[in-house]
Amino acid sequence: MPQFISKLLYLTKGHHKSLLVIAFLLLIISGLEVVGTAMIGPFITVATNPNIIKTNYWLGLIHNQLNFVSEQYFLIVLGAVVLIAFYIKAFLSFEAQKAVFQFSHTLRGDLCHRLLKTYLEAPYSFHLRMNSATIIQNVITTTEIVCINVVMSLLTAVSNGFIIVALTLLLIKTSALAMLQIALLLPVLVGLVKLLKSRLAFWAQEGWSASKEIIRILNHGLGGLKESRVIGCESYFVQQMEQQTNRLAKNFSLNASYGNLPRFVIEAFMITFLVSFTLLYVNLNQGQGQNLTAVLGIFGLASIRLLPAISNLIGNINTFRPNAFAIDKLFFDFQEIEKSKSLSTGVSYRVNNLLSSSEPLPFSAWKQIVLDKISFQYPDTERKVLDEISLTIQKGQSIGLIGKSGSGKTTLVDVVLGLFLPQSGDIKVDGVSVYEDLRAWQNLLGYVPQSIFLIDDTVERNIAFGVPDCLIDLDRLRRAIEIAQLSEVVEQLPDGIKTVVGERGVLLSGGQRQRIGIARALYHGRDILVFDEATAALDTETEQLVTEVTKGLSGNKTIVIIAHRLKTIEHCDRIYQLDRGRILKSGTYQEVVLGQ
Numbered sequence: 001m002p003q004f005i006s007k008l009l010y011l012t013k014g015h016h017k018s019l020l021v022i023a024f025l026l027l028i029i030s031g032l033e034v035v036g037t038a039m040i041g042p043f044i045t046v047a048t049n050p051n052i053i054k055t056n057y058w059l060g061l062i063h064n065q066l067n068f069v070s071e072q073y074f075l076i077v078l079g080a081v082v083l084i085a086f087y088i089k090a091f092l093s094f095e096a097q098k099a100v101f102q103f104s105h106t107l108r109g110d111l112c113h114r115l116l117k118t119y120l121e122a123p124y125s126f127h128l129r130m131n132s133a134t135i136i137q138n139v140i141t142t143t144e145i146v147c148i149n150v151v152m153s154l155l156t157a158v159s160n161g162f163i164i165v166a167l168t169l170l171l172i173k174t175s176a177l178a179m180l181q182i183a184l185l186l187p188v189l190v191g192l193v194k195l196l197k198s199r200l201a202f203w204a205q206e207g208w209s210a211s212k213e214i215i216r217i218l219n220h221g222l223g224g225l226k227e228s229r230v231i232g233c234e235s236y237f238v239q240q241m242e243q244q245t246n247r248l249a250k251n252f253s254l255n256a257s258y259g260n261l262p263r264f265v266i267e268a269f270m271i272t273f274l275v276s277f278t279l280l281y282v283n284l285n286q287g288q289g290q291n292l293t294a295v296l297g298i299f300g301l302a303s304i305r306l307l308p309a310i311s312n313l314i315g316n317i318n319t320f321r322p323n324a325f326a327i328d329k330l331f332f333d334f335q336e337i338e339k340s341k342s343l344s345t346g347v348s349y350r351v352n353n354l355l356s357s358s359e360p361l362p363f364s365a366w367k368q369i370v371l372d373k374i375s376f377q378y379p380d381t382e383r384k385v386l387d388e389i390s391l392t393i394q395k396g397q398s399i400g401l402i403g404k405s406g407s408g409k410t411t412l413v414d415v416v417l418g419l420f421l422p423q424s425g426d427i428k429v430d431g432v433s434v435y436e437d438l439r440a441w442q443n444l445l446g447y448v449p450q451s452i453f454l455i456d457d458t459v460e461r462n463i464a465f466g467v468p469d470c471l472i473d474l475d476r477l478r479r480a481i482e483i484a485q486l487s488e489v490v491e492q493l494p495d496g497i498k499t500v501v502g503e504r505g506v507l508l509s510g511g512q513r514q515r516i517g518i519a520r521a522l523y524h525g526r527d528i529l530v531f532d533e534a535t536a537a538l539d540t541e542t543e544q545l546v547t548e549v550t551k552g553l554s555g556n557k558t559i560v561i562i563a564h565r566l567k568t569i570e571h572c573d574r575i576y577q578l579d580r581g582r583i584l585k586s587g588t589y590q591e592v593v594l595g596q
């Protein structure tokens with residue numbers, strides 16, 4: 001329990017003040033609930049037997065102290081007090097409920113964006129291990145479970161708990177006999193709740209896992225639509241989806257219906273109590289009908305409030321307990337990412353402001369980059385993928401990386417891009433380690449991956465990726481389009497740069513997507529452009545165009561190209577050939593490729 005509370009406090013940080021206000025409000029409401037209900041007894045007694053004012057000490061005292069002119073007037077004031085207490089309570093209950101809803105939904109929004117920020121800032125290696133379906137599910141579904149099923153249920157449970165305790169105290173005071181009867185029925189109820197506990201938790205977990213599978217099937221089915229269509233395996237995904245939706249429906253409906261079972265049992269119990277109590281009371285207190293009326297009045301009204309409060313409390317417990325695992329999941333991800341952020345450095349590099357880009361660039365007037373004995377090993381593997389790689393890049397140079405598949409080219413580029421931090425070695429710009437300010441280093445880099453990620457938006461927004469519309473520099477955009485040899489393509493599009501390219505750029509050819517990737521790197525005006533097999537998706541003609549683009553850029557930009565087709569790196573100043581994580585050969589194109 002203390003662990004659960006500390007995790008909950010961690011996830012709700014920044015909202016603790018609101019939590020205290022809500023708790024205080026709930027406490028006042030339960031107080032008013034008792035005052036109002038407690039006044040019902042005297043009100044009924046005075047209404048049915050005004051003489052009681054003379055015989056009852058407290059009623060007589062109030063009547064005499066406040067100088068009521070008549071008993072009728074006293075009854076009216078008593079009624080008014082009951083009404084006022086209930087009206088204030090109704091108003092405050094509404095406000096408290098509003099506050100609980102507001103709190104839970106605000107917390108959900110907050111967790112969604114905190115989680116997204118955490119995932120975006122997480123080390124690249126975390127994403128290699130994590131399935132995107134889990135991340136999507138955590139941001140959308142798990143945050144909802146935490147805020148609505150756990151936090152909201154917990155708050156309403158606290159509210160119901162306050163009301164139950166307060167009304168129970170009142171009932172004990174009104175008739176200990178009646179309370180004893182209720183207490184005898186209680187163990188049956190507690191037993192039932194205990195019996196259901198593990199089943200409810202199992203059904204909730206199963207439902208949650210089915211919903212994760214549903215996202216995964218959607219990702220796989222729609223992500224590989226072209227392949228599915230050609231192979232003709234659409235029914236495979238439909239069948240998988242059917243299995244999972246059935247699993248989801250079965251488990252969530254079982255969870256919801258059995259979660260409500262105690263409510264029906266309580267209703268039956270309460271009626272059993274009212275009938276048996278009346279019979280018992282009549283037998284034990286012959287001729288005291290007025291007292292019975294007052295006691296039953298209080299019990300009747302209290303049970304109107306108590307019944308739903310108890311069944312709601314059980315419902316709340318049955319909702320939050322089986323869903324408490326969601327707290328663990330979010331807490332684990334927040335902690336895991338924090339941990340891997342500090343572990344992934346390996347050495348004491350200072351990695352600053354990974355996401356902020358407004359920093360001035362300390363490396364802006366750079367002349368030389370030195371990779372100094374870079375070694376890297378993927379987590380949980382035995383072998384070094386990069387083994388003491390050292391190389392020097394002068395400003396304006398074009399560098400070609402070649403080597404057999406699996407020799408470590410992509411990994412080396414990923415280390416240069418700051419996606420992986422090496423276990424040993426350093427990257428220095430004019431003698432200063434880039435890990436002193438990784439963000440500033442990354443601000444020098446433009447990256448054209450083999451498969452360009454395009455958003456389902458306009459050409460303009462795809463090129464000026466991540467820049468708000470109002471800040472897009474149209475001149476720079478035009479220049480990037482020209483250099484990337486995209487002008488003709490854009491002219492032919494129905495809405496020019498405002499044409500929407502479709503999800504993942506389905507409306508464009510492989511070569512056009514590649515050129516958008518190049519234009520994107522150029523638009524952002526980075527000094528160093530890294531091309532990862534950038535020509536792999538191109539036909540020979542476009543390959544030539546792109547090679548011309550990179551050729552045209554050499555001298556102005558520093559370029560690093562991973563190439564499989566040796567033709568694309570003919571113009572490079574220096575070629576490095578990698579083999580099993582080491583540099584096998586380096587020199588000019590003639591020296592390394594032609595062996596002259």
Ligand SMILES: Nc1ncnc2c1ncn2[C@@H]1O[C@H](COP(=O)(O)OP(=O)(O)OP(=O)(O)O)[C@@H](O)[C@H]1O
Pocket residue numbers: 128378379381385403404405406407408409410411412
């Ligand atoms: N996430 C990973 N976890 C563990 N090992 C990996 C991971 N990614 C790559 N490797 C291994 O690292 C080695 C180098 O891979 P890398 O992708 O850098 O080679 P490459 O030269 O770029 O190959 P290719 O030309 O085929 O893209 C390979 O043996 C590969 O199996």
